[in-house]
Amino acid sequence: MGYDPENPMADRITDIGPPHYAKFYPKVIADNKGKWLYHEITQPGVLMHKAESGDECWTVRVGAARLISIELIREMCDIADAHCEGKLRFTTRNNVEFMVDSKDKVQPLMDDLASRGNKFPVGGTGAGVTNIVHTQGWVHCHTPATDASGVVKAVMDELFDYFTSMTLPAQVRIALACCLNMCGAVHASDIAILGIHRKPPMIDNNRITGVCELPLAVASCPLGAVKPAKAEVNGEEIKTVKVNADRCMFCGNCYTMCPAMPLADPEGDGIAILVGGKVSNAKSAPKFSKLVIPFLPNTPPRWPETVAACKGILEAYAKDAQKYERIGEWAERIGWEKFFEKCDIPFTIKSIDDYRLAYDTWRTTTQFKYTSHTATYTG
């Protein structure tokens, strides 16, 4: 018998944590854990890991929307049952991995996957574009400045060939966050698609009393733009807050703290593109993504401007960068002035930092390259 609302605490079970991962290992993994020698990517989406024992683990990586139904999960289970001793895993970027213990089991698995329409694209390995890590957007969150799943679908459709191939100078990691909270490592992605607000919060005086602790709302603003205030609500004076719009940079933190300060808006909201971030410590240290396109409009259902921006950057990079060079490493080698030129992205004042550590980004040397931007001085 299940949960009994009458006495909810009866034989309640808590704090048992997740199941032990080892229960879910395919045999070849269980047998060879910690004894892997090397790996090979035999074709896009297919990895072979060789163990000291001589065993091989063949992994087929499949793209997924992340926003998926239990129906689809069940279909994944059918595949795993048919080919993978009923085991599978998900990657840190929301791809699915089907593992088999010998090469000859790969093709049947791939055929099965292929037979299911476009549900299970194989790829996402090596020097290509893998799945976009993303967040909730309009499907579930209350603070988004754009959608997540819709934008991701549109971008991945356009970049699909890069998912199923390994033709780029290095791996390219794209991420989307639907607001500045940046759920996900958007701030350190080769290409970051970021939802931004551009209108200061409204104050809902009818609502603020009760739902909102005013001191917290005031404290929430990193720039002190939220100040205590008074207002009249049907006849009587109430305590509320006011926003100094000129000091607002639309981070949305006040709304997070106070439901009576909504700032989302169809025209105000949209997407900023940041590039050149990386997480790995490979070759160069991790880098933050840099803001190169301050705003693109929200244009559902397919966000053509955002899709074009991502593709443009990716193609300029593919054309110009050296082998192993991440987008950020490329931009730093050629210089950011060249980045804007080669990507044909107009440079705007919005890309010049004026936040806390801004000074460190100013160019304090006479070293620069002449580009289209300096033509007015040299022309």
Added chain:
Amino acid sequence: MGYDPENPMADRITDIGPPHYAKFYPKVIADNKGKWLYHEITQPGVLMHKAESGDECWTVRVGAARLISIELIREMCDIADAHCEGKLRFTTRNNVEFMVDSKDKVQPLMDDLASRGNKFPVGGTGAGVTNIVHTQGWVHCHTPATDASGVVKAVMDELFDYFTSMTLPAQVRIALACCLNMCGAVHASDIAILGIHRKPPMIDNNRITGVCELPLAVASCPLGAVKPAKAEVNGEEIKTVKVNADRCMFCGNCYTMCPAMPLADPEGDGIAILVGGKVSNAKSAPKFSKLVIPFLPNTPPRWPETVAACKGILEAYAKDAQKYERIGEWAERIGWEKFFEKCDIPFTIKSIDDYRLAYDTWRTTTQFKYTSHTATYTG
């Protein structure tokens, strides 16, 4: 007839500026200005500049104390009259340059210089140590934390061979400033010798009224450590200030603004060593000097600790750096952990930044080299 105190304004002359530089050119300079082809350093301290015309300007560079008497200047004039058509110049680092228009005039000039004891050492060119730019110290200033001329004399005596030779990987520019005001480009020197205070200002309540505008004194502190206060001075209450010593980092700006807040002290004051700065845009962009030795005591007359520190760094650099590599470029290539190890300088918490832009100096990567410092973790 000269100045008449009775009517000071009578035929007063003002705003006439400096004499025109061209009046003072040696002929070969006047003839070839803007038409120089190249230069050569034929020996330490001797430069030959070749003009399109074929003319040559031979320059003999001579070290000077900067704090010099008119007697010495007159002696320089004697030399210039004898060899240089009565012309000479001073460099941006306080060396003196005697110029002649042909090679055969160089040796007689050198012999003359040599005949005058150690007054006119020839050198300061190329990959060596040139003159130390420095400031006033105890000879003339009111805010110093150390002397200038004395320390410089002691250090130059020790490094003299580097002044008269060109054996280093690159030029090494040493500078001294006797307080944090840093008169001179100390903040961008290969080796910076910096006078620092370590005791918070005293408040001279007998004096503060009148000599000091309290609001300016309060405003002068970058860390808000100076606050308005009251005190009793022979019976009556006066307005004064107090200092929150724990928030003080001894910059001395309050004393600059308020004579009643002296902070100099025999034990408190001393010298910090900063390294790795550069000004030129050659190869790498200009760099700030970095604090590697937070404090050395003031030990007149010859500051042995400071002299030893400079020499130690210089020799480690000379031994390890690659050709053309400035000290800062060397430290960045090998990593600062290796710098401390190779220079045998103990690393202290004082070298870790906690001022405005500190975050950008934190190590946000797993990339580091194991050194003596990590032995406790790996041992």
Added chain:
Amino acid sequence: MAKHDTPLLDELESGPWPSFVTDIKRQAEKKPECWDILGQLELSFKDRITHWKHGGIVGVFGYGGGIVGRYSDVPAQFPGVEHFHTVRVNQPSSKYYSTENLRHLCELWERHGSGMTNMHGSTGDIILLGCRTEALEPFFWDLTHEMGQDLGGSGSNLRTPACCLGQSRCEWSCFDAEEACHHLTMHYQDEIHRPAFPYKFKFKFSGCPNDCVAALARSDFAVIGTWKDNIRIDQAAVKDYVAGNIVSGGGAHAGGNWGDFNIKKEVIDLCPTNCMWMEGDELKIDDAECTRCMHCLNVMPRALRPGAQQGASICVGAKAPILDGAQFATLIIPFIEVSAENEFENVIEVIENIWDWWMEVGKNRERVGETMMRVGLPTFIKVMGIEPIPQHVKEPRSNPYVFWQEEEVEGGWDRDIDEFRARHAA
């Protein structure tokens, strides 16, 4: 059949990438409330704005996290999503599953929720997307009783730890990331389920500096594998790479026209510390200069392996930009052994050292990285009782503004102005 017209969303059914719209439609045939997901999302596409209300505190008895409350702001039109709470189910380390386990979970979510999920959330949880408040307790009961599984974190508590796949399938993993992740998750169930911190706190474990779980960018406490001895070189394999018998990078660049592998250009010259060279056909590495950046191993996995003395570096304080700008985690412990043998007690010691301090001085909604920023790295290192080492910073400070302590200064700070004036006339 469809309950709402979704002309905009229908546009997302075409194209090669899997369509979440098609998927939801399929689910809707079995779980009609999914039509309302589509309906409300279509409205958002039309209005270009979210239609979810702000927050909503819901949960299960005794837990302060694990559920994110969510209500529609147009419930009349879309009653199926009037309540649409998220349940965060703690994933198993590195996200391996048996179909049996997954099918059971699907069954539970069919019973209690919308049937839609995220596999997985950015932190790592299994995200079960959308259920009514009444369904929360029954679901939790079944999850714990039938499946023996539990919720993950949300709120100001320890968030669900996550790891890369580590030794389970990676030759580079320098410690058992999965076991460390699992052990600490079990060890800190209370901290995960009952908010006691100033703000959220996240653990992530990557087996090597490639950092496949993005620990350095996303976790307050990042454990990243490394080694302290020398890179293991198989010179025979080196020769094979040079000869072209082995494809470089494990084939990661197979699709590009990069020409033949050139060990000088592709490995030696790209080593950031220039500590590699060839002696004849032998590859040499001056390991003392190596920063373990992984590049050479990444390019020649069959010839080069991490050293045999393995452990991890601990970096602290990563976070997203709100409020002071994004932070990467800062290297605090250069090397530490990470092993199940001592039940990770040395790692636990570091963690609790940080927590004790942060819980005391951390302000409300202040991430540990922000607290570090506020007090300064020197203070943080001091309170942690750690020796300052140059490895803590990229470079020494360039300003001279040192906070000297009175006890460090001979004679202390107390001075007599009159005595001073006696020697120095004003």
Added chain:
Amino acid sequence: MAKHDTPLLDELESGPWPSFVTDIKRQAEKKPECWDILGQLELSFKDRITHWKHGGIVGVFGYGGGIVGRYSDVPAQFPGVEHFHTVRVNQPSSKYYSTENLRHLCELWERHGSGMTNMHGSTGDIILLGCRTEALEPFFWDLTHEMGQDLGGSGSNLRTPACCLGQSRCEWSCFDAEEACHHLTMHYQDEIHRPAFPYKFKFKFSGCPNDCVAALARSDFAVIGTWKDNIRIDQAAVKDYVAGNIVSGGGAHAGGNWGDFNIKKEVIDLCPTNCMWMEGDELKIDDAECTRCMHCLNVMPRALRPGAQQGASICVGAKAPILDGAQFATLIIPFIEVSAENEFENVIEVIENIWDWWMEVGKNRERVGETMMRVGLPTFIKVMGIEPIPQHVKEPRSNPYVFWQEEEVEGGWDRDIDEFRARHAA
């Protein structure tokens, strides 16, 4: 003969470097007050502290600068330095002198002052060190009437401009640094002599990016020579360098054992932009990638020369650390022609543009670089009326915190909450 014992200072008479102590002693024979300089300095060496009082406002009629007042705090012991004011005499551009001029100046300083000097001060002035208040006006009278020379700057005004030796003796100078320095010094006599600024303001002029007057580190307004076309290559000379017929770096490294010159290792590989290569025995440069860092010119002065289309970059805002930490000057104008033909009017335009703004918004004792920091570079560029270009920054911002202006946002900022609520139930 010596008036005070100076055992400590006497220690500084030995050693190979010229001794200022010996020098002062010699001067003291003619100017006895110099014994008191030595006496008080000896006391400072003994006490390890300065014996000068704080400041002291002295000057000459009508000028707000040029003199730094100084009084001994032990005048009874050292009457000769009771007053010890500094006079800053504006040096000629790049510090060439005729002996006649110097001798005259010495004569004046013998007449009115201590006989001690600094050749030169860090800003560039001739520093005449130590005279009494009564001597200031007579000295100034003689300086102006006899020598036709003038004082430099001190206080919150334009400080004495300075330059490298430029075209007078350097093959690399891309503009006439001396003439620019001299012309602007004459043009701004009033600004130099009468404080009208929030704080000090400094000009420095370097003929090329080697920046031999440290303009980028020390001046609020730095003019640094550069070129916009291609580096001029003399291939014959390149061959001579390669063949070892010409000593590299003009012999700057002659003392070291660096072996034979290797153009690949020493030039091509060290080019920070990797834009050089050899084609056979010809050196090629992709000038579009060149950042004019001077390295290759520095190493091969006879083979490589700056392009023929020369001018300067203007960088703004350098300063010492007080208060916010040191700042280098920031690149504001990438390229500008600097020529006497138009009397530098385009440079003057930039200067006054900055001054007009700074004098209006700059706070008391706020350097222009600090004002830039306070308002932010974007605002500064806007008020200067300059197009923002990527060359203004090392890299774009990494935080997303953009201050959007209302007029940039469709529909503006005014919104009706009730209308919003009609579409979004609370």
